[in-house]
Amino acid sequence: MEKIYSRPRSLRENPTHYCPGCGHGIAHKLVAQVVDELDIREKVIAIAPVGCAVIAYDYWDFDCSEAAHGRALAVATAIKRLRPENVVFTYQGDGDLAAIGTNETIHAANRGENLTVIFINNAVYGMTGGQMAPTTLLGQKTATTPRGRVAQEGLPLKISELLAGLGGVKYVERVSMHAPAEVLKAKRALTQAFQNQIDGVGFSLVEILSPCPTYWGKSPQKSAEWIRDVMIKEFPLGRIK
Amino acid sequence: MAKITVDTQNCKGCLLCVAACPRGLIKKDERLNKKGFNPVKCVDAAQCSGCCLCAVICPDCCIEVYKENT
Amino acid sequence: MSARGNGHAKILMTGNEAIAEGAIRAGCRFYAGYPITPQNELTAYMARHMPQEGRVFIQAESELAAVNMVFGASATGVRAMTSSSSPGISLKQEGISYLAGCRLPAVIVNIMRGGPGLGNIAPSQADYFQATKGGGHGDYHSIVLAPASVEEAYRTMFDAFDLADTYRTPVMVLGDGMLGQMMEPLILEKGPVRQHAKTWALTGCRGRKPNIVRSLFLKEGVLEALNLQLQKKYKAIQQKEQRWEELLVEDASVILVAYGGMARIVKEAVRGLRAGHKKIGFIRPISLWPFPVKAFRRPGKKSVKYLVVEMSYGQMVEDVRLAVECRAPVEFFGRSGGGIPTEEEILKKLHTMS
Incomplete structure (x- = not known):
């Protein structure tokens, strides 16, 4: 029999440190698959975030840099400007991209940097113990919104819609990982976002709704259902730009 | 003819593949692995169509899928 | 070109x-x-x-x-x-x-x-x-x-x-x-x-x-x-990698220490004092880290005093004191917040040291 699905070349053998059912594992695999399929492993330079995916470079088998919390797009901007022949992407969580790094995010987008941005939205800070994220839903309980988030603590920040309004931004799509069919759609969106960079199209961002079973206090399957039934209402899927 | 193999030592027992399998062929294994998780196993290999949905959703790249070359 | x-x-x-x-x-x-x-x-x-x-x-x-x-x-x-x-x-x-x-x-x-x-x-x-x-x-x-x-x-x-x-x-x-x-x-x-x-x-x-x-x-x-x-x-x-400039330190009884723009004013003061036959020397640290401790550790050199001048209320002076290791008195004069120590002020401070 022929092997038709296995670990992509760009994903190292190391088991990840992620919790059972965590979306990062799926997202890492998708990135590695797309990198393999586009045959760009030797050209890629990745920027890892601060957050649960801080050691993404232990899992991907290509050049990678860390960045201070929120600064990934400043780091990526310089790398891409100096090395346009490389394919440069950032992989950032909601706290990194949409709270502490909002300034770097908006300005890199507004400059229309020819970069690929992978934005993992799991509505919570995972690494630090489940605190409120900019994307936390109203009513969602976290370590720092123990009674559920209220409007005064901020409405769920729709950074993708916000970025789509900027002239420098060429492609924005929101996808999810709550079911295999959605994962396949996410992969198509990632392929588009990388292809855009290769074609010189410009700033491309894929927002991925990603489960955090541990800090949502739900089983992996219930987490998937929560994305499907609740989170998508706040963060509708599909092409935004 | 198709089949899956599960890397039972690295499986974290999240069971997303159990829900993903359209034929309900994947089940939790009651034996614990070295990490203390209950991995999954395919309970009826003869029924596997090689659709890959279990592998697609697996966050830990623990499932490989094989299919007869037709 | x-x-x-x-x-x-x-x-x-x-x-x-x-x-x-x-x-x-x-x-x-x-x-x-x-x-x-x-x-x-x-x-x-x-x-x-x-x-x-x-x-x-x-x-x-x-x-x-x-x-x-x-x-x-x-x-x-x-x-x-x-x-x-x-x-x-x-x-x-x-x-x-x-x-x-x-x-x-x-x-x-x-x-x-x-x-x-x-x-x-x-x-x-x-x-x-x-x-x-x-x-x-x-x-x-x-x-x-x-x-x-x-x-x-x-x-x-x-x-x-x-x-x-x-x-x-x-x-x-x-x-x-x-x-x-x-x-x-x-x-x-x-x-x-x-x-x-x-x-x-x-x-x-x-x-x-x-x-x-x-x-x-x-x-x-x-x-x-x-x-x-x-x-x-x-x-x-x-x-x-210690770097410094020094002037007339061999026979000096007082060595003035300053860096950067401040050192230019201090150097002028030293030149003026030397013209008046005062035994005044000058050290200008160029590398501030590593601090040029070698400039301050001279075997056989006795009875020298240091005056550190800065556009601050005393920061580099701490490194001079560490370099000197209590073998010589280290005095300080400085201003900051807009004031730049003048040659007159430096001379006045020097006068109090003799």
Whole structure:
């Protein structure tokens, strides 16, 4: 029999440190698959975030840099400007991209940097113990919104819609990982976002709704259902730009 | 003819593949692995169509899928 | 031939412009900055001339973004630089700590102004502690160089980039608003530009294993081992890279100590005193870290006193005291917040010491 699905070349053998059912594992695999399929492993330079995916470079088998919390797009901007022949992407969580790094995010987008941005939205800070994220839903309980988030603590920040309004931004799509069919759609969106960079199209961002079973206090399957039934209402899927 | 193999030592027992399998062929294994998780196993290999949905959703790249070359 | 001087004839430039020109000639391939007085001429000069040379200039959205762009640029193996003034340099401390942690070379220019807080835009030397003692979080040092003239500021850039590459470390060029703003004639002589192999750079992993730029080491013992390597590097820098200027110290009974723009006023005072047959000497630390302790440890030298003069209320004086190891009295005179110690004030202080 022929092997038709296995670990992509760009994903190292190391088991990840992620919790059972965590979306990062799926997202890492998708990135590695797309990198393999586009045959760009030797050209890629990745920027890892601060957050649960801080050691993404232990899992991907290509050049990678860390960045201070929120600064990934400043780091990526310089790398891409100096090395346009490389394919440069950032992989950032909601706290990194949409709270502490909002300034770097908006300005890199507004400059229309020819970069690929992978934005993992799991509505919570995972690494630090489940605190409120900019994307936390109203009513969602976290370590720092123990009674559920209220409007005064901020409405769920729709950074993708916000970025789509900027002239420098060429492609924005929101996808999810709550079911295999959605994962396949996410992969198509990632392929588009990388292809855009290769074609010189410009700033491309894929927002991925990603489960955090541990800090949502739900089983992996219930987490998937929560994305499907609740989170998508706040963060509708599909092409935004 | 198709089949899956599960890397039972690295499986974290999240069971997303159990829900993903359209034929309900994947089940939790009651034996614990070295990490203390209950991995999954395919309970009826003869029924596997090689659709890959279990592998697609697996966050830990623990499932490989094989299919007869037709 | 460059439109900006042919390397033979004297031209007139501000310190800020000379630093920018020095950086370009030293092979700076990437510059990112954010406006702040009194270093704006530097950024504007880079905006005009970097693209002409096929290099990258970016006006960043903040000092934080600028220093993190420099981090990215340096990670690709090119010479990269940012500049700012005191409040902006405080913001850059995050990036400087990461540069040190990731062992990335970079040059950061601080044209100091009055502080704390927003302070004012007058010349100041009040960022000495921040520059020489680390500045950001963690156990690290930046090499700190303090030129005292426009011409020296230009030349310092060759040294700064070379030290950064040699030791894979951030290097700070510490000037003040006076140095940045004043114009002086200089000859734009080409300094030495050594090529450094950067096998660690991020270029895409074609034909090699992936390179990783990181400062995070969670596994027990790893960070400690790396920090010990850093300390070993700092020891080597302290042994090899002390730089200072000295004048008439051999027979001096009092040695005046000052750096940067302040040293020019002090040097003039020393010349005047010598003309009056007073036995006064002069030491100007050029590398502030590593501090030139060798200049202060002279076997057989007896009964000398030191007077440290700064545009601060006493920062470098602590390093002079450490260098002197209580073998001689160390006095201090300084002003900050806009006041620059005058020759008269220095002489008056000197008078109280005799």
